[in-house]
Amino acid sequence: MTDASLPLLRIRGLAKTYWLEQKQIEVLRGVDLDVMAGERISIIGRSGSGKSTFLHVIGTLDVPTQGEVHYLGEPVFQKSPAELAAFRNRTIGFVFQFHHLLPEFSALENVAMPALIQRIDRGAAEGRAKEMLDLVGLGHRIGHRPGELSGGEQQRVAIARALVLGPRLLLADEPTGNLDEASAAGIHDLIDEMNRRTGLTVILVTHSSHLAERMPRRLRMDEGRLVPV
Amino acid sequence: MALRVLLLGLFHGGLVLVLELVAQRPLGFVASGTRAQATGVALSTMFMIGSGLLLGVRSRANPDGPTSSMLTPWRPAPWPAVWATSAWTFVLGLLGFFLGVPGFIASPEAAGPGGMARAMLGANAVLLPAVLLVGLGAMLGANCRRRTASWVAVGLLVFGASVATTSWLARFVSYEPGLIAVATVAGVGFSAWLVGFVVAWAAGRLAFVELYLTALVLGYALYLTFALGPTAWTAASNLPEEQVLLALALFPTVAMSALMMVGGSLGFLLHGGGRFDPSFAYEGMVAQRYLRAHRRDGFVGTVTVIAVVGICLGVMALIVVLSIMSGFENDLKTKIVGAHAHVEVNKHGDDFTEYADIEARVGDIEGVLSAGAYVFGDAMISTDAGLSGTLIKGIDPAASGPTRDLRRIMEKGELLNLLAPEKIPGARPAIDFPPPPIKTSSTGTAGAYELAVPVIRDAQPLPGNRVLPGIVIGRELSRTLRAYVGDVVKVVSPASEEIGPLGPTPKLNRFRVAGVFYSGMYEYDAKFTYIEMRQAQRFFGMRKRATGVELKVADIDDTARISEEVRRRVGGEPYTVKDWRAMNKELFSALLLEKIAMFVALGMIVMVASFLIIAVLVMIVLQRKKEIAVIKSLGASDASIMKIFVVEGLILGVGGAVLGLLVGIGICAFLENFGVKLDERIFYIERLPVVLDWVEVSVIAAAAITISYLATIYPAMTAAQHPPVEGLRDD
Ligand SMILES: Nc1ncnc2c1ncn2[C@@H]1O[C@H](COP(=O)(O)OP(=O)(O)OP(=O)(O)O)[C@@H](O)[C@H]1O
Numbered sequence A: 001m002t003d004a005s006l007p008l009l010r011i012r013g014l015a016k017t018y019w020l021e022q023k024q025i026e027v028l029r030g031v032d033l034d035v036m037a038g039e040r041i042s043i044i045g046r047s048g049s050g051k052s053t054f055l056h057v058i059g060t061l062d063v064p065t066q067g068e069v070h071y072l073g074e075p076v077f078q079k080s081p082a083e084l085a086a087f088r089n090r091t092i093g094f095v096f097q098f099h100h101l102l103p104e105f106s107a108l109e110n111v112a113m114p115a116l117i118q119r120i121d122r123g124a125a126e127g128r129a130k131e132m133l134d135l136v137g138l139g140h141r142i143g144h145r146p147g148e149l150s151g152g153e154q155q156r157v158a159i160a161r162a163l164v165l166g167p168r169l170l171l172a173d174e175p176t177g178n179l180d181e182a183s184a185a186g187i188h189d190l191i192d193e194m195n196r197r198t199g200l201t202v203i204l205v206t207h208s209s210h211l212a213e214r215m216p217r218r219l220r221m222d223e224g225r226l227v228p229v
Numbered sequence B: 001m002a003l004r005v006l007l008l009g010l011f012h013g014g015l016v017l018v019l020e021l022v023a024q025r026p027l028g029f030v031a032s033g034t035r036a037q038a039t040g041v042a043l044s045t046m047f048m049i050g051s052g053l054l055l056g057v058r059s060r061a062n063p064d065g066p067t068s069s070m071l072t073p074w075r076p077a078p079w080p081a082v083w084a085t086s087a088w089t090f091v092l093g094l095l096g097f098f099l100g101v102p103g104f105i106a107s108p109e110a111a112g113p114g115g116m117a118r119a120m121l122g123a124n125a126v127l128l129p130a131v132l133l134v135g136l137g138a139m140l141g142a143n144c145r146r147r148t149a150s151w152v153a154v155g156l157l158v159f160g161a162s163v164a165t166t167s168w169l170a171r172f173v174s175y176e177p178g179l180i181a182v183a184t185v186a187g188v189g190f191s192a193w194l195v196g197f198v199v200a201w202a203a204g205r206l207a208f209v210e211l212y213l214t215a216l217v218l219g220y221a222l223y224l225t226f227a228l229g230p231t232a233w234t235a236a237s238n239l240p241e242e243q244v245l246l247a248l249a250l251f252p253t254v255a256m257s258a259l260m261m262v263g264g265s266l267g268f269l270l271h272g273g274g275r276f277d278p279s280f281a282y283e284g285m286v287a288q289r290y291l292r293a294h295r296r297d298g299f300v301g302t303v304t305v306i307a308v309v310g311i312c313l314g315v316m317a318l319i320v321v322l323s324i325m326s327g328f329e330n331d332l333k334t335k336i337v338g339a340h341a342h343v344e345v346n347k348h349g350d351d352f353t354e355y356a357d358i359e360a361r362v363g364d365i366e367g368v369l370s371a372g373a374y375v376f377g378d379a380m381i382s383t384d385a386g387l388s389g390t391l392i393k394g395i396d397p398a399a400s401g402p403t404r405d406l407r408r409i410m411e412k413g414e415l416l417n418l419l420a421p422e423k424i425p426g427a428r429p430a431i432d433f434p435p436p437p438i439k440t441s442s443t444g445t446a447g448a449y450e451l452a453v454p455v456i457r458d459a460q461p462l463p464g465n466r467v468l469p470g471i472v473i474g475r476e477l478s479r480t481l482r483a484y485v486g487d488v489v490k491v492v493s494p495a496s497e498e499i500g501p502l503g504p505t506p507k508l509n510r511f512r513v514a515g516v517f518y519s520g521m522y523e524y525d526a527k528f529t530y531i532e533m534r535q536a537q538r539f540f541g542m543r544k545r546a547t548g549v550e551l552k553v554a555d556i557d558d559t560a561r562i563s564e565e566v567r568r569r570v571g572g573e574p575y576t577v578k579d580w581r582a583m584n585k586e587l588f589s590a591l592l593l594e595k596i597a598m599f600v601a602l603g604m605i606v607m608v609a610s611f612l613i614i615a616v617l618v619m620i621v622l623q624r625k626k627e628i629a630v631i632k633s634l635g636a637s638d639a640s641i642m643k644i645f646v647v648e649g650l651i652l653g654v655g656g657a658v659l660g661l662l663v664g665i666g667i668c669a670f671l672e673n674f675g676v677k678l679d680e681r682i683f684y685i686e687r688l689p690v691v692l693d694w695v696e697v698s699v700i701a702a703a704a705i706t707i708s709y710l711a712t713i714y715p716a717m718t719a720a721q722h723p724p725v726e727g728l729r730d731d
């Protein structure tokens, strides 16, 4: 259906500059990157080097100051706000650095939320959410609110939420930051498994070079540019 | 920089003046006075908004760049330039006002105190409103996009088409011009709503700039049409011209933009996500969850409760007060239709001799109970005790149909005695016995019983021993004149045939009170008197003629149709046909106006409460920035986020309104069943009347819900336009 040679993401000259009281902070200074479908990429870099900013921009949560991101050849920032919302809902799964679960909702409801937003009816959405929670090993905690879960458990709920609709692209910002070695490895096994099964494309930011090693393609954020490690 | 702003201001301020100069020349035909002033002020405000618009449009950098829709939904107006512009408008206006700009004034008349040019310059010479107008224009201009003008054109087209359709349909609504007018206004309102809905739906955004511009264009067009058009248009209402023009300046634009906003936001809610999506499923869930969470939060929770209670109180007060007003109105209506004709046929000129023919022609119309001719005139009525004006109606007491209601309200005496005045008590000297004395104490001693002495009443000698004709009067008149059944009253008619040595002399007739009626309507009981038809014809010098033919109908709400049929049968001119509503037009329109005023006054309570809803929602939105961003990152569209907060506000608004409805209806039911006694001498009615009109109740509920809906738009919009990335960075 899609041209195999067409990259899933083609990022060209991506730049992001913040202005703080007349002072410019150039976070991204022209990132070029092609991501093929099914690729697994890790990004490492110093704190404050702009890894999260990069993920936000390619996840269309933020707009670049310059440059463009093409998804299967289509420039994403030319889309209307409504199209962007649908794009985020259907194509991208996001795991935030600080998991960002909705505190008033149970784990099950949190995971079902993307499906509910897509107007999948409540029963079916919660069914999928339950499956996903089983997969991350939290099948027995579905009724708990985020406040009643440990940091690692919250992060696993966040991963379940990102993957519940079966996205093409997973953008994960230190998904295992709060986890011990074994659990972190478990999460990575899960991501690898999803990658094998569904061809999920993964871009993963991590501080642990050990975990970064597991990814076939490794990049480093340096001076606002992505360089291979 | 400062110089540039100053020059920008000079240019745009000068533009206002130049436009005024150009505009008032072709408008020289408008004579100075109210219209000229109104037109002048309207045009100058229009030009100020226009130059602000230009200023705003020029200030935009990149109207359709990728950032415009996501990160900066509202661009600020270029305020320094706005101030400079209005300052220049002020200075130039002031100069013109006092010095007179050479060539500015088209005619000496326009420069005069009531002239258009003077009004324009005067409007310019007021600083602060100019800033508001120029600022409004600049704000709109700054937020224009490349396609804004096309959407405004679409809006105008939709409006035109919709108004044409609805006013064509309005003609089928009813025979009554009043109802046609209401239907037309409703059609215009609906059209405004539709414009909002269509434009927002098609553009896929809230499109408030486009809608507001459309409302402004329409408002000014309407206003200038009325201000410059034939005087007859403004004279059609009973209000003074300047009030009509003032109302037209404010009301239509405000109402239309509010309706467009309602329509626009609905269009966006349903179609803003890029496809038709009427579901509120998860949004409702999120809204409920947030409301519940915030109830426990002290401050927001308290304000929430106050908002709901406020809406509830407003709705309750509206229902109770309007129901009582309807009660009084209904009471009045029953009394009016009980006492007077339901439909009346009159004739121009004073030669209505063919009344019997007319009676026959209209008597068998379906729904007509009876048709009877009558004579009507005014006179003075007096006794030794008092004097009063009266409206005398000559009727045929034997006709059972037309006199049905009168017979029903006869309190003392006998209506038919008008035909046989000799039967009236006292017509012949009579002997009355006083009532037997009452025993005042149980230890009754001598003197407790008095001798019963026959008293001869009516010792007044009658000239020639003639029997006086009878008259029926109302209870109040009977009290003022101290005239009871059998007493003699003098009636003086100003219109008379008798010519004395000094020209026409007033004619004096004596009548004997044949009966007293009590309708419960003060005016009627104090003013109306009835005599026999031929007596009246003689008394008013209208031999063989009638004033009109009155009809009583079975269903008084069907008089519009019956009037139409009557009109057809009598054949129009010189006959005129009026129903009871038209005959009492002033009274009922005064009542309606009173009701509207009450509605607006009490509606303020709901208004204030809705501001609390705004406050609650704004607080919740501010506290929920992070969650909004998260939900957006999961793929919720702006429209979907907006739905969450609209639902949240509507839960409060609808909750309050439903509570208010229940309490209000409960109070009305209580008043109806257990009643509140009123002092009959003051209110002329024994109990507080309550009529719960379901149309009114629905209007109140709809208004309360619409107001709370409008209150949600601003906070929900800010939530929707919240950039998805904000709040995601911190834990
Ligand atoms: N809204 C903003 N305004 C100004 N500066 C910002 C903003 N957002 C991010 N920055 C700055 O951009 C830089 C990159 O931030 P970012 O969060 O992308 O770093 P990071 O590589 O993810 O760091 P970490 O590993 O600690 O998560 C930081 O210096 C940060 O201060």
Ligand SMILES: [Mg+2]
Pocket: A051, A052, A053, A097, A173
């Ligand atoms: Mg980061």
